[in-house]
Amino acid sequence: MRSLLDISDLTVEEIDALIAKAQDIIEHPDQYAEKCRRKKLATLFYEPSTRTRLSFEAAMLELGGSVIGFSEAQSSSAAKGESVADTARVISCFADIIAMRHPKEGAPRVAAMNASIPVINAGDGGHNHPTQTLTDLLTIKREKGRLDHMTVGCCGDLKFGRTVHSLLGAMSRYEGVDFVLISPEELKVPEHVRSDILNASGVKYRETESLLEAMPELDVLYMTRVQRERFISEADYVRLKDTYILTPDKLENAKASLSILHPLPRVNEISVAIDADPRACYFKQVLNGKFIRMALILMLLEVE
Amino acid sequence: MLIGTIVDGIVIDHIPAGRGMELYGYLGLDKLNCEVALIKNAPSGKRGKKDILKINEVIDLNFDLLGYIDPHITVNIIRGGERVEKRHPDLPDEIRDVIRCKNPRCITSTEQEIQHIFKLTDRENRVYRCAYCDTRAK
Structure with missing residues (x-):
């Protein structure tokens, strides 16, 4: 029995197999409509996350399974003081697989250590969110036809953005991927990402503060939100905030084949004027998230 | 002495x-x-x-x-x-209930009765990280 807690739990071959399975689901949805009949997914969401929870639930329903669970800690036994370990043991009696979101880092690992059914980490604080990374990888694969030999720009909050760290880790395992890390000085990738992911893999990367300067070479642009609360100085935030908002004029020198991704929710970092641009992929990304979660549920439940 | x-x-x-x-x-x-x-x-x-x-x-x-x-x-x-x-002792691959994770956002800060586990992630530099939240041991 396997769980998915961290994207590094999966080998490159397993990621490729999941992507291939998701693509097959997209092409032949009817063949998968009953694959999880009589199986139950428990969505244990200790904090609200409508998009991720509904994506998991839609994924299970489209596989013919059913869904139980809760969407906030207050409506669960956690409000009475039950531990994550005990909740995992109890839910194992009712469901076949768990998707857990929790504000505490490592909570899904505690669940996996105590559950007798697979556990999927659906986001644990600022730590991991592996199904978001799988979503990103499927989107890039569908848009580019490959996951190797390309230049990926990551823009915005690269210090606290867990989705960026996971994406760097996952894509640095593919050959010929170069990264351009675009952020203000205050929000550059942290040292542990630099040493454990970038330097350890030997991947080629460079850092810049200018989105405009980096734009012409990018095949993929992964946008994240620059949040006011991350800055010590209000003056720095005001100075930098508009630099990392993607507007149509900033795309003038971009490749026609560029793919723009964003983990969502978006606030103002991508202008709505970009939404109609064929290079905008962030809503396709949401749809891809459902398909890759379907593939993951099948894999963890060992359903062929 | x-x-x-x-x-x-x-x-x-x-x-x-x-x-x-x-x-x-x-x-x-x-x-x-x-x-x-x-x-x-x-x-x-x-x-x-x-x-x-x-x-x-x-x-x-x-x-x-x-x-x-x-x-x-x-x-x-x-x-x-x-x-x-x-x-001479070996550098262990894992240590349990010796040190505690200092990350206030780690599940070990609230969940009672779970073991505090640290794993060796970099033998050369003797780096241990929390098995739950990956925070580096000080």
């Missing part, structure tokens, strides 16, 4: 200077009824100074813990007044 000769017991030598008391606590030596001596800042040829622990009884030692403190520590087992064994 004179410390009584051990007949049957353990001498933990080459403890990094200043960490003997920490090790004393980790090993639970305060709970022993036998004689235990902690020598601080003893002269050391290699390091200038070192700490030494002498335990006047052969007890089960947590070698993973010693390896985590410093794999250069030497453990001498004494029987009948003679050293019968000399061991």
Whole structure:
């Protein structure tokens, strides 16, 4: 029995197999409509996350399974003081697989250590969110036809953005991927990402503060939100905030084949004027998230 | 400084200077009824100074813990007044319930009764990370 807690739990071959399975689901949805009949997914969401929870639930329903669970800690036994370990043991009696979101880092690992059914980490604080990374990888694969030999720009909050760290880790395992890390000085990738992911893999990367300067070479642009609360100085935030908002004029020198991704929710970092641009992929990304979660549920439940 | 000769017991030598008391606590030596001596800042040829622990009884030692403190520590087992064994602990792949995660966002900060587990992620630099949240051990 396997769980998915961290994207590094999966080998490159397993990621490729999941992507291939998701693509097959997209092409032949009817063949998968009953694959999880009589199986139950428990969505244990200790904090609200409508998009991720509904994506998991839609994924299970489209596989013919059913869904139980809760969407906030207050409506669960956690409000009475039950531990994550005990909740995992109890839910194992009712469901076949768990998707857990929790504000505490490592909570899904505690669940996996105590559950007798697979556990999927659906986001644990600022730590991991592996199904978001799988979503990103499927989107890039569908848009580019490959996951190797390309230049990926990551823009915005690269210090606290867990989705960026996971994406760097996952894509640095593919050959010929170069990264351009675009952020203000205050929000550059942290040292542990630099040493454990970038330097350890030997991947080629460079850092810049200018989105405009980096734009012409990018095949993929992964946008994240620059949040006011991350800055010590209000003056720095005001100075930098508009630099990392993607507007149509900033795309003038971009490749026609560029793919723009964003983990969502978006606030103002991508202008709505970009939404109609064929290079905008962030809503396709949401749809891809459902398909890759379907593939993951099948894999963890060992359903062929 | 004179410390009584051990007949049957353990001498933990080459403890990094200043960490003997920490090790004393980790090993639970305060709970022993036998004689235990902690020598601080003893002269050391290699390091200038070192700490030494002498335990006047052969007890089960947590070698993973010693390896985590410093794999250069030497453990001498004494029987009948003679050293019968000399061991260096290995750097353990994992340590359980020795140190606690300092990350306030880690599940170990709220979940009762779970083991505090740290895994060795970089042997060369002796880096341990929390098995739950990946925070580096200080």
